[in-house]
Amino acid sequence: MTEPIINGVPAASSLPGGAPVSDASAAPAVNADAEQVGEPAVVESVAAAQGPLALEAVGLGKDFKLGRGQVLHAARNVSFGLYRGAVVALVGESGSGKSTVAKLLAGQERPTHGSVRLEGKPVDVGSSHRFRQYKRQVQYVFQDPFSSLNPTHTVGYHLTRPVKLHQPEVKDVKPEVIDLLELVRLTPADQYVGKFPYELSGGQRQRVSFARALAAKPTVLLADEPVSMLDVSIRLEMLALLNDLRTRLSLALLYITHDIASARYFADEVLVMYGGQIVERGPAEDITQRPAHPYTQLLIASAPDPDDLGSVLKSANVGAGGGAARAGNVGPAATGCPFSNRCPLAIDKCKQENPALQLLTPNRAAACWRLDVAAPSLTGSAV
C-alpha cells in the first residue's frame, strides 16, 4: 500500500492508530499560557505588490474569560496586512479563530492585545459615530446568504438603507441602487429591486450581500466564508465576481475559508490559522504546493482531489483505529505549540514551548520547531 507523502512527512492517514485528526474542531486553547517563544518573523507580504496598505493587524489578540479563572485565547499575536487590490486568505478549520480575527478587524470585538490600524492610524471605534465612520471603509460579508438578508424586506430596501446611511450626500438613491446591482451582475437591475430574498437563489442572495457591503463604498471587504453555503457549480462564479470587484474597485479583500484549494486559486497570500495563531503564511501557490507546517500539510491532505482518485480515503489505514482514540485528541494542546497533540512530528519541546513564526524565505514563514523535518527543502537542511 502506498501512502501519500508530502515533503517527506507521512500524511496524516499513515499514523499508527488511524488518523490523528481530532473529531472536535480546534477550539482555541483554554488556559494555554505558553506565550510564543521568540520574536515573530517579519514577513514581506506578496499582497503588498498589489497596492498600498489599507488595514493592518498588529499583534492582535483576543481573550475570552470563561469563568473560574479560565481564559480562552481565541486569537494570539496575529499580525498581517490587507493591501488595496489584493486578496489575503485566512484558512483554518472551525474554531481556529479566523472569524474572531475578522470580527476584530471589523470592529465588532475589541482586541485584548495589539491593535488594528487603518491606513497607518490606530482604529478607535469607541463611539457609535466613529464606528459608523469605520464601517464606511471596512465592510463585512457574512457566510449565510439565507439568514443574512431580512426576509420581510426587498432587495431595494437592503441596498437603499446603507446608501442613505453611508453616503448621505447622495440625493437620488435609486440610480445608486441600480448601479450596485449592476456591479454585482444582477441584471436587469430594475427587475431585482422589488424582489424579496425568498425569490432569489443562494447565489443571487450572496450577490445582494456583496452589493450591500459595497453600498458604503468601502476600501476593505472582509468576506467570512462567502461561498461555502453555495453550490459547488456557482462558487467559482462568485469568486470570479469578487476577484473582478477587487480589481475594479481596488478593494483590499480578506477571504476567510476552510477550503484551502479555493484559496490557492483566488488569493495572493494565504495565512493558515490553528488554535488562534497563524501557523504558516506565504504566497498562495507556494504554500499549497510546498506546505511547511505539519498542520498545513494535514489540511492539504484532507482536501478531496479529483486528480488523485480514492487513494487516501480507501486506504485501509484511515479510521482503522476507530474514533475513540482520536476523540481523546481534542483541539489544541494546552501548553506548547497548539498543534502538538495532533502533530505526527511533535517532540517534547513542542509540548512545552510555543514557537513563533520563523522566516523560511523573505515572503514565507511558519511557526514550528520541526521545520527541518517537516519541510527540509525549505529550511535548507536537506542539502
Place this chain on the structure above:
Amino acid sequence: MSPILEISDLSVVYRTQGGDVHAVEHVSLELNPGEVVGLCGESGSGKSTLAYGATRLLRTPALVTSGSVKYGGRRLTAGGDPVDLMAMTHHELLAVRWREIAIVFQSAMNALNPVLRVQDQLLDAIHAHLKMPRREAREKAAELFDLVGIPRNRLRSYPHELSGGMRQRVMIAMALATDPEVVIMDEPTTALDVVVQRDILAQIVELKERLGFAILFITHDLSLLLELADRIAVMYAGRLMETGASKDLIRDPAHPYTRGLLNSFPSIRGPRRELAGIPGTTPDLRDPAPGCPFVPRCTFAVPACSEVDMTLEPWGNAAQRGRTQLPLSAHLTACPIVTPEVSQEGVLS
C-alpha cells in the same frame, strides 16, 4: 446479483398555486447490496426529493405521480420477490423504515433534539424498531457509540455539548442502530470542515466494509463522490443526466453538465487548471422547456437539443448501443448530441 433497491421511472411533483413543480421526472436508479451510489446535483435538482420520494417520506403538496420502488432485502422478503414500497400500506412501511432502509438526514447539526440526551434519542430509535429489553438496548447504544468512535461517556451528553463532527457521528450511529440493509445519506458532511469531513467519510467507508450495507450518498459536491462512490448518478433539474462507474465518469465525462461540474472545483494538487464553472442558473421546474433542461447553460447546445427525450443511452461503447441488457456499471448519458466522436473532433469542446 439482484439490486437491493430498484427505483424505476419515479416522478414527483410539488403541487403549488403557481402550478406543478416537476421536481423528479422519470428517474430510474439501482442500488446493489454493499454498493455506494453517489447522487449528485445542485440545490433544487431534486436529489433529496428523489430519495424521500422513493422511501415514501414526502407529504403533500409533494405527490409521487409515477414509478415503482422495489426493495429486495432478504430479511424482509425471505428470499422471495422484491416488494414494491409504493404499493405498501402505512403499517407495512413501518417494518421497512429504519429497520431496512435508514436515513442520515441533511444538516445533522440540527436533526438531533436539543433537549434530549443523545442516549435517549438512540434508545428511542432502538425501542421503536427492535423488540429489546431496556438493558440490552442501552448496551446496544453504547456499542453503537464504539462503532462510530465516540467515547461511551458522551452518551449522556446533550447535542450542544458535542462538536459538529460528533453530532454527525451520532446521526450515523442512529441510522445503523437497526442494522439496515440500505442507508441513505443526505449531505452528511456538508456543514463540516475538510479535515473532519474526510475523517467521517473514512469512517463511513470502514463501517460499510464491516457491516455490508448499501449507501445512497446524496451531495452537491461531486469531488467527494469521486473518492467514495462505486457508481455516480448526476442529476439536474429533476432528471438523471449521466450515470456510470466513478472512474469512467471522472476520466471520461460524457454529459456537458458533468464536464461543467468537474471543471468547477479548484484542485489543490497538480498544475493550476483553467476553471470554467457553469454560468447561469437552474431552470424553473414549474414550466420545463421541452427537451434537455441544461440547454440554456450548455456550451454544446444545438437546436436539436429541444427534442432530446432524456433517456439514458450508453456512452461511447458502440457495442452496447441498442442492447437491452446492459451491465450495471454501464456508462450512460442523457445527451445524444455530444458523442465521443463529437468531442474528439474538438469542434465543440
